[in-house]
Amino acid sequence: MKMMTLRALFAGLVLSLMALPLMAAESDQRPEQMIRDSIKDLMTQIEGRETYFADNIDELKAIVDDSLEEVADFRYIAASVMGRYFGNATPQQRSRFVDTFRKTLIDTYTKGLVTFDYREIRVLDNQQASRYEDQASVAMEVVANDGSVYPVSYSLRLDNGQWKVVNVIVNGINLGLTFRNQFDQAMREHNRDYDAVIDGWAPELDVEELEQGGRA
Amino acid sequence: MAGVTVGRVEVIELDTEWYDARVVMELDGELEGHIPEDSTAAILTAGLLGEQYIGLSLGGAPETLADGDTLRDTQSALVLEQLIQQFVTSMTKE
Numbered sequence: 001m002k003m004m005t006l007r008a009l010f011a012g013l014v015l016s017l018m019a020l021p022l023m024a025a026e027s028d029q030r031p032e033q034m035i036r037d038s039i040k041d042l043m044t045q046i047e048g049r050e051t052y053f054a055d056n057i058d059e060l061k062a063i064v065d066d067s068l069e070e071v072a073d074f075r076y077i078a079a080s081v082m083g084r085y086f087g088n089a090t091p092q093q094r095s096r097f098v099d100t101f102r103k104t105l106i107d108t109y110t111k112g113l114v115t116f117d118y119r120e121i122r123v124l125d126n127q128q129a130s131r132y133e134d135q136a137s138v139a140m141e142v143v144a145n146d147g148s149v150y151p152v153s154y155s156l157r158l159d160n161g162q163w164k165v166v167n168v169i170v171n172g173i174n175l176g177l178t179f180r181n182q183f184d185q186a187m188r189e190h191n192r193d194y195d196a197v198i199d200g201w202a203p204e205l206d207v208e209e210l211e212q213g214g215r216a
Numbered sequence: 217m218a219g220v221t222v223g224r225v226e227v228i229e230l231d232t233e234w235y236d237a238r239v240v241m242e243l244d245g246e247l248e249g250h251i252p253e254d255s256t257a258a259i260l261t262a263g264l265l266g267e268q269y270i271g272l273s274l275g276g277a278p279e280t281l282a283d284g285d286t287l288r289d290t291q292s293a294l295v296l297e298q299l300i301q302q303f304v305t306s307m308t309k310e
Binding site (some may be wrong): 076078079080081083084085086088128131132135155166167172173174176177180181197 | 252254302
């Protein structure tokens with residue numbers, strides 16, 4: 001009887017050891033696959049219906065909203081954008097900013113999808129292995145109609161076993177930091193009036209600047 | 217940080233596994249437990265052509281960094297030569 005238990009334990013141990021590399025490989029691949037699926041799913045829904053969506057932008061917004069809901073952690077991103085001002089904000093102001101930030105970002109992104117002339121969004125096949133266990137980045141390229149290639153990288157964070165996008169780097173420009181600087185600037189202009197800053201929030205993305213890029 | 221010097225760069229080295237730079241900084245001890253994990257380290261330039269320094273911008277995450285931890289969110293330096301090159305390239309395209 002005792003022998004049985006030991007053997008079962010041993011078998012269990014061997015099995016779990018064998019499963020270890022599998023699990024590691026899986027968690028390495030998961031963020032990339034998740035983004036790949038998400039983009040493919042979104043593109044399939046848009047493809048061929050660009051003119052329809054240009055006239056029915058709200059429908060596209062709903063699709064984009066659903067798509068981002070699954071992959072992005074808006075609470076985390078919004079807190080990060082508020083940065084040093086997050087701590088002194090009331091719970092109401094915090095959740096109001098999450099909503100505003102999310103809504104305005106989806107508006108901007110949706111408009112970009114119908115106005116920016118891109119040929120292709122591709123997730124790169126050769127992804128760099130993750131440097132940290134609970135963080136990953138997924139490298140992509142957006143190819144414009146004129147052939148220009150813009151590198152885009154998603155930063156993801158492992159939270160309760162779920163990978164979520166928490167930042168985006170476009171052409172070397174850290175968008176999370178750009179928005180944080182924008183929030184900081186607005187807080188200075190409005191004398192740290194949270195409600196005024198939240199009410200007036202609109203993401204300022206300079207397409208030219210993104211095209212010019214940051215670093216190499 | 218906010219224009220105040222809060223530490224200094226100890227080491228700048230090439231990480232040969234990833235071929236990017238790793239910077240070791242010594243920060244004031246009173247900041248321990250006050251830098252959220254989603255804070256950003258950016259390479260900035262003092263003045264138009266001045267010296268480069270590392271600017272820290274605080275995030276909003278509840279977890280904070282302790283001694284020996286890594287700032288994972290970064291913004292690399294804007295290289296003037298590359299900006300000019302990109303500008304020239306985009307000019308000649310038009």
